[in-house]
Amino acid sequence: MDTGTDGVRAIGDAFNLLFDLVRKLRGPDGCPWDREQTPNSMKQSLVEEVYECIDAIENGDDQNLLEELGDLYLIVTMIAFMKQQDGSFLLSAVFSVITQKLIRRHPHVFGNAKVTNSHEVIKQWEKIKHEVEGKPKDILSSIPNSLPSLERAYKIQRKAANVGFDWPDLESVWKKITEEVEEIERSKSYEDLKEELGDLLFSVVNYCRRVAVNPDEALRNANKKFLRRFRYIENCMEKMGKSPSAEEFELMDQLWEKAKSAEL
Numbered sequence: 001m002d003t004g005t006d007g008v009r010a011i012g013d014a015f016n017l018l019f020d021l022v023r024k025l026r027g028p029d030g031c032p033w034d035r036e037q038t039p040n041s042m043k044q045s046l047v048e049e050v051y052e053c054i055d056a057i058e059n060g061d062d063q064n065l066l067e068e069l070g071d072l073y074l075i076v077t078m079i080a081f082m083k084q085q086d087g088s089f090l091l092s093a094v095f096s097v098i099t100q101k102l103i104r105r106h107p108h109v110f111g112n113a114k115v116t117n118s119h120e121v122i123k124q125w126e127k128i129k130h131e132v133e134g135k136p137k138d139i140l141s142s143i144p145n146s147l148p149s150l151e152r153a154y155k156i157q158r159k160a161a162n163v164g165f166d167w168p169d170l171e172s173v174w175k176k177i178t179e180e181v182e183e184i185e186r187s188k189s190y191e192d193l194k195e196e197l198g199d200l201l202f203s204v205v206n207y208c209r210r211v212a213v214n215p216d217e218a219l220r221n222a223n224k225k226f227l228r229r230f231r232y233i234e235n236c237m238e239k240m241g242k243s244p245s246a247e248e249f250e251l252m253d254q255l256w257e258k259a260k261s262a263e264l
Helices: 005-028 032-036 037-056 063-084 093-105 118-132 149-162 170-185 190-210 215-239 246-261
Strands: none
Touching: 005 032, 005 093, 005 190, 037 063, 063 190, 149 190, 149 215, 190 215, 215 246
C-alpha cells in the first residue's frame, strides 16, 4: 500500500470528494433530511459510529472497520461543515488547529526537547497543556461530563493516581471493595443503596485500573459472553419446542451450565 507522495495525494483527493458530496447534500438542491440536521441532532449518531468502529476493531473485521470509519468521517465532516455554514469556523481550521497542537505537544519530535520514555512524554504533554496553552490546572477538569460513567470513573481515577492520589497496594483496593459490599448489605433505604452501589462500582473500576484492565472493555466482553450463552439456551430450547420463561428456569440453568462447560 502506497503511503508516500502519491498516497497522500490520493487521500487529499478522496477527502475533497467527500467534502463536495457533503456540500451538495447540505446545499439548496441537496437532501431535505441532510439540510435539516444540526450538530445537536448528529451527536447520537457520532457516539454510535464510534462504538461501531470499536466493535469492528475488537472483532478483527477490517472490511467492516473500513466502512465504519467512513461513516465516522462523514459525520465529523458534516458537523464541521455545519459550523462553517453558520460562520463559527472554517472546516480547514479543524485541521490547522489539531496540526498545530500535535506539533506543539511533541517538542521531542518537532523541536529540541529530550524524553526517554512514554511516562516522560505524558508529563511533558500535561505541562505544555497548562503552562504553554493555559489550560486549567484543575487535574480533573479536562474529563468530559458526557463520557459514559464507567469510562469517566476510569479516567478520574487514572488522573488522580498520576499525581500520587492512589491506594498504596492492590490489597488495599480489594479491601475497599469488600467494605463497599458490607455497606450495601447494611443499607437502610433506596437512596443509601444507590449511593453504596455507586461506590462499589467506582471501587471495582479502581481495581481494574490497578491490574491494567480497561473496565469498559472487560464489561463489553462480559456482555458478549452472556449473549453467546443465552443464544445457546434459546437455540437449544427452540429445538425442544420450548421458549425461555420463568417456568423453564431449571432447564435454562442447566443449559447455561452446559454452555459454560463448553466455554461459550
